[in-house]
Amino acid sequence: MPGGEEEPKAVPYSHNEGRIDAVRSLVSDALQGATSYYEIGSKIFSTGTSATSPEAQAEVREVASIFYYRLHLERGNNAKPGASLEPLNEDNSSHFWPRPIRAADAEVRKLWNALLETSSEPEIQGLLADLLFSARHAKPHLYARQAVEAYVRAANEGQFSGLHRSEMLVRAWTILRSLNIRDLESSVEEAMKTSVSATLTADASAPGTCFPLLRCLLEGRMGSKRGSKDVELPPEAVDYLFAALERYKADYLTLQLADMARGHLKDPDLIDRALRKAATNLLEQAAQESNGHIKAFRLEQAAKFARRFHLEDVHAECVRMLQTIDPSSFEWITIRASSSLRPSDIESYLRTFDRPELIEALVYFFETPAPSGSREQNEKLAKEIIDNSLTSRIMGTATYGAHGLPQKSYNTDKEKLEHQLNTIENMALRTQGIILSAALDRMADVHAIPETEVLHVWLMEAYGSDPGLCMSLAQSLSLYWQGHYIACAQLAMPRIEAAIRSILLMLNEPIYRVEEEKSPGQFPGLGFMLPQLEKYGFDPDWSSFIRALLLTPGRNLRNLGAHGFLQDIDSQTAALIIRALAVVALLAPEETSKKASAAQAIKDAFPAPSRAGKGTFFDQLLIKAGSHISKILLMRSFRK
Incomplete structure (x- = not known):
């Protein structure tokens, strides 16, 4: 003062x-x-x-x-x-x-x-x-x-x-x-x-006032019980509701008005009329969009609304419009990143496959570690990215399938972590797929490729594995070396699931689902069986790899192939599928489905399905480099 x-x-x-x-x-x-x-x-x-x-x-x-x-x-x-x-x-x-x-x-x-x-x-x-x-x-x-x-x-x-x-x-x-x-x-x-x-x-109408x-007004007058059929509404209240549906067509306002109609109107015809008007509003909002992503989001929102309230004709129209969105209207952005991995590092690794005999090179190939990396380390990295990214905390993520349409949304913390983990594993698969395909190509350059039957016999003798699964693996390798990648993948993918099912049956794991009401008796899918295999000590890194490659939210190749969406497959993907088949096919002892006495042998092999253990120096170098690339790409994508 x-x-x-x-x-x-x-x-x-x-x-x-x-x-x-x-x-x-x-x-x-x-x-x-x-x-x-x-x-x-x-x-x-x-x-x-x-x-x-x-x-x-x-x-x-x-x-x-x-x-x-x-x-x-x-x-x-x-x-x-x-x-x-x-x-x-x-x-x-x-x-x-x-x-x-x-x-x-x-x-x-x-x-x-x-x-x-x-x-x-x-x-x-x-x-x-x-x-x-x-x-x-x-x-x-x-x-x-x-x-x-x-x-x-x-x-x-x-x-x-x-x-x-x-x-x-x-x-x-x-x-x-x-x-x-x-x-x-x-x-x-x-x-x-x-x-x-x-x-x-x-002229300038304010919904926040109305x-x-x-x-x-829609709550009804005093003296009438809420929820009873004799609720007395002011005569104008229903007219105001439909006038508001006509005036306010933005999605968030339309949905609020639809909730009012469902919560307060008692006449089924009025409710249906209000819901149809709301669905039409959502459809009109979608039709006005020119950006493919926004149009797809609005159409998906309208389709979900229509399906929820059994408006089948509106739902069908939403789906028709969704299927016909011009692919060029999607404004995709490609994020690129460089790698510190030197060509000499890759060449040094590939030279480890320059063995005197093809069989020795294949043994080394079958002993490479899980291409998706360590599950434990990937989960740790995913959590770190989520914790340090404001964008991932406040916003959800939507993915598009191979069909070019919206496939899945990730909005809860658990879903976001799952998606982030899948992103990390997918990037690792891309890096390791290049290395594995280059290794197989190097073998074909250096050695004469034997007949499929020769490979089949060698796999059975060297690994003592199930003949049928060994034949599938041999055929997949032959198709790969002939450049028939799509045929290689379509042959190998179903056999991966068959191998896991056979192993679980040999272990007498109760996986068969008996008939119940309208559901016929059947074996469960791959997504259910993988965790059952882990109970017996199957390496979680390999389980994560198979899931990331074949199932959703991974690359989902199993379903895409079964439903005809795999029009083409590159050599890297084919090499990854071969690696996935090898890890389970070579675990299954001879006549897996008949020799339950070999159950203990399988259990003993689970912790390290490849005999490489922690891998050689070059394995560790490539895993480390792949993880480094993944982290760079992820962090750059968030900064965008």
Whole structure:
């Protein structure tokens, strides 16, 4: 303070009846031109800055705080219509201004009551009466009636914005229903209908003003039980609902109106009409989009809505439009990244396959580690990326399938982690697929490729494995070396599942699903069987690799191949499929399905299905390099 004077300490408010006229004048002046309670409070603060004494400052502070109480509308699909005056009670929140209504002391309540008795403006009367009612001041039911009447007058005659007048009416509606004040219901209803009608016909229509009132009108009049067939609705309420569906076609507004129709209308024909109009709105919004991604999202949203409410014709139209989106309208962005892996590193690794005999090179190929990397390390990296990325925390992810259409959304934390893990594994597969295919190509360059039968016999003798599975592996290798990659993949993929099923049967694992009602008896799919195999000690790294390669949310090659979506396959993918078949085919002892005595031999082989253990120096080098590339690509994609 200048001159070394101490700043005066704040003091509690003490009511002074002689100051009421001055206070009322201060409030009336602040109301002029204000469109909300907040503006009134702000004006009182700015005009009261000249107060110097602690008592005057306390008065300004207390009067201004009246107008910082807020009308809070109940929102959300599961919330009932209504509005509350906040803050009401003390709680553990960090909020500090204004004080909770019921924490106001006697001096403050005297101020509220004195201002109410001397004020004539309905906006001021409504708020003050509501404060005294909410604070449970003497005879609160009288203050409740006064608040309802003042709020209705303020909504009809006042100068506040449409949104704030809407809040007043919802608050009046809430108060009268809480005390069953039936004689005031018609005045509140008429004010609501006037506001809704004016909003729906205005040039610049505000849904935030209309929707809270419409929800109250659709709730029905007092005396009717909610949910019963005899709910009495204002005659205009249904018309307003359909007028709103015609006026507000944005998806988020349409869905809110559809929820109102389902929650409040009792006539099935009216409900169906409202839902059809809502579905049509969603379809129209999608049709107006030119960006392929946005159009696909909106059509998928409309299709889900139509299917949920059994609107089969609308659902069919959504799907037709989805299937015919121009692929060129999708604005895909390619993210590129360089690698620190040197060509000499790859060449050094490939030279390990330059063995005197092809058989020796194949043995080394069959001992390479899981191409997707360590599950434990991948999960750790996925969690680290999720934790450090604001984008992945607040936004979901949608993937597109090989058919070019939306396939799956990832929105929960668990789903996002699953997708991130799959992304890491997929990048590792791409890197390792290049290495494995290059290794197979190197073998064909260096050695003469034997007949399929020769490979078959060697695999059986060297590994003691099931003849049928060894033949499939030999045929897949031959097809690969002949350049028939699609045939190689289509042959090998079903045999991977067959090998795992045969091993589980030999272990006497109860996997068969017996007939139940309309479901015929059958063996489960690959996705169910892989975890069963892990129970016996199958290396989780290999289980993750097979899942990432063949199942969803991985590359899903198993289903794509079965349903004819694999039009072409590159050498890298074919090499990965061969590696997946080798790891399970060579585990299965001779005549797997017949020799249960060999069960222990399989269990012993599970922890390390390839005999390479931790791999050679070059294996570790490539795994490390692949992980480094994956991390660079992932982090760059998030920065985009």
